[in-house]
Amino acid sequence: xxxxxxxxRVYQTLGGSKQECAHYVELTFDLIKQGLAGGxxxxxxxxxKFNLRIKKTRPGRNPRxxxxxxxSPRRVVTFKASHVLRDRVNQAGA
Amino acid sequence: xxxxxxxxxxxxxVEGLSAEDAKLVVESVFQAMTEALxxxxxxxxxxxxxxxxxxxxxxxxxxxxxxxxxAVSQKKVPFFKVGKELRQIVNPAxxxxxx
Numbered sequence: 001x002x003x004x005x006x007x008x009r010v011y012q013t014l015g016g017s018k019q020e021c022a023h024y025v026e027l028t029f030d031l032i033k034q035g036l037a038g039g040x041x042x043x044x045x046x047x048x049k050f051n052l053r054i055k056k057t058r059p060g061r062n063p064r065x066x067x068x069x070x071x072s073p074r075r076v077v078t079f080k081a082s083h084v085l086r087d088r089v090n091q092a093g094a
Numbered sequence: 095x096x097x098x099x100x101x102x103x104x105x106x107x108v109e110g111l112s113a114e115d116a117k118l119v120v121e122s123v124f125q126a127m128t129e130a131l132x133x134x135x136x137x138x139x140x141x142x143x144x145x146x147x148x149x150x151x152x153x154x155x156x157x158x159x160x161x162x163x164x165a166v167s168q169k170k171v172p173f174f175k176v177g178k179e180l181r182q183i184v185n186p187a188x189x190x191x192x193x
């Protein structure tokens with residue numbers, strides 16, 4: 001599934017112009033991104049949570065050259081799927 | 095930020111988009127994504143990330159409380175891979191590539 005198909009779905013439920021729908025979908029993802037960039041976790045009930053995790057400095061190495069380097073501290077985004085989504089994913093093929 | 099706050103922000107950001115319509119947008123987006131993942135489809139949102147279904151192998155598990163061994167059957171889990179742009183904006187300092 002691509003963004004175009006998501007836009008199509010919004011267009012089917014909301015109507016209006018497709019261009020507007022595209023803009024709204026774009027904005028939805030942008031707002032989530034901005035929230036995370038601002039240090040906020042984003043929780044979409046029924047879907048999942050996008051969480052920020054702080055990673056401390058840790059030693060790592062370049063797998064190609066084997067050279068050891070320190071990995072700088074960083075923030076990363078993790079996703080935890082909600083139970084609704086987990087169940088949904090398992091009911092089809094399980 | 096919760097889904098409700100996201101809906102509020104969307105409605106505030108777009109002039110003329112009512113709270114109800116903003117709700118329709120956000121709900122449709124995640125419903126469409128949930129259905130796609132339910133079918134086992136992969137979802138790719140440029141700049142945000144991609145979702146796919148990964149299969150966990152069956153394994154021997156243990157009830158942590160009683161210590162009793164139980165068989166855990168194969169299961170599917172949704173997996174999210176963060177997109178490049180999102181990875182960079184949450185971590186501006188580390189955006190530079192390691193030498």
